[in-house]
Amino acid sequence: MAGICGIYAFDEIWNVSRFVYYQLMAIQSRGQEGVGLSVTDYEKVRTLTASGTVQESLLSEKINELTGPAGVGGVSTRGINGYVTEDVAIYYDGSVELTADAVDALRNDLETMKEEDAVRRFTSKLSGAYSMIILTKDKMIATRDALGIKPFVIGGVGFDLAVVASETSALDVIGAEFSRDIEPGEIVVIDKHYIDEIKSEQRKDPAHCIFEYVYLARIDSKINEIDVHEIRKKIGVLLAKEKPVEADVVIGVPETAIPFAMSYSNKTGIPIDIGFMRTGRHLRTAIRPTQMERMIGVQLKLNPVKTAVRGKRVVLIDDSVVRGTTMRNIVNLLRKRGAKEVHVRIGSPQLVSPCPFGTEVPATDELIAVENTEDEIARIIDADSFGYLHLEDLKKALGGECYCSGCMTGTYPEV
Structure with missing residues (x-):
């Protein structure tokens, strides 16, 4: 079990690390054993990871080490659900297994082909359920498995910030407005110039996790339009x-x-x-x-x-x-x-x-x-x-x- 979140600011004057930290606190109930926070300044992706809860991890004291206009993070019941390097940070809620070879292939593909094609190739090799955030040096990409098993929402703060998270409570905490659920199989690519929302052409009947509604999700959240x-x-x-x-x-x-x-x-x-x-x-x-x-x-x-x-x-x-x-x-x-x-x-x-x-x-x-x-x-x-x-x-x-x-x-x- 895990929770993920991310913020992309369209102006470089923003430093989003503190806002991502607050998002992580809002989804703390989705995982208490590990936390990670990654931020890019367009040159390098810097990451802090720790065991325990967001507050126990002392991220707040170290967060000034991370500066940049885009950041992502995750909490988990099992360490860190993700994979981080100086070029890319990936956090997910689900059951997939990320290998170094798969992430290296994704990094190379993102440099040589359209983001949609690179992400489709990457996720086609994954077996299991996932809602996933990928942060590169200059982009934030959000995607969800074809059945939409794990929740994933998107919103924003005016024309300044694009915001994604497992639950709407992580949007509310930073004053972001909920826009919609990311659809099953959808890929959302965000950079400083645009938001590209790419729907899946291979539509399946969704299979949202029913346990979210009775236990996992916060009572002040809205997921899958409910x-x-x-x-x-x-x-x-x-x-x-x-x-x-x-x-x-x-x-x-x-x-x-x-x-x-x-x-x-x-x-x-x-x-x-x-x-x-x-x-x-x-x-x-x-x-x-x-x-x-x-x-x-x-x-x-x-x-x-x-x-x-x-x-x-x-x-x-x-x-x-x-x-x-x-x-x-x-x-x-x-x-x-x-x-x-x-x-x-x-x-x-x-x-x-x-x-x-x-x-x-x-x-x-x-x-x-x-x-x-x-x-x-x-x-x-x-x-x-x-x-x-x-x-x-x-x-x-x-x-x-x-x-x-x-x-x-x-x-x-x-x-």
């Missing part, structure tokens, strides 16, 4: 219809599940309350690399509000359940704070298969839903009841079939 916040509210309504329960209070696991919980409360009439306070910065516990870190992450991320749950029948709403260990810890915390009953409701279907396209889903034998029914999961996590959203209801909320739901079905599109 507002994430609105979808999560619809999911909460459907969850209330399909999985009702008698209770005294509804609480959501922050931040992702809050819209689910609000809509569940509105639909059922059960009051909603603030169930948790966070200690420290935002941590995505499901994608921490080890079990110990995930357990500590739960303690840091969530401290139950005693007066919200003590002596009450609680409906606990979350976005997903992966291994079940995090949810069991949360249920245990609520019981220790005096909850009389805990009924868990999940705003997504079962996860039954790892993702071959770069999303962090564990191996099949680690997924709690593979071998267990809802009643069995309730016993495992020590909840009074447990319920998933049905896949058909999720698709109903999204309003279409143009999605990859392989992690929930085990069946994936061909890329």
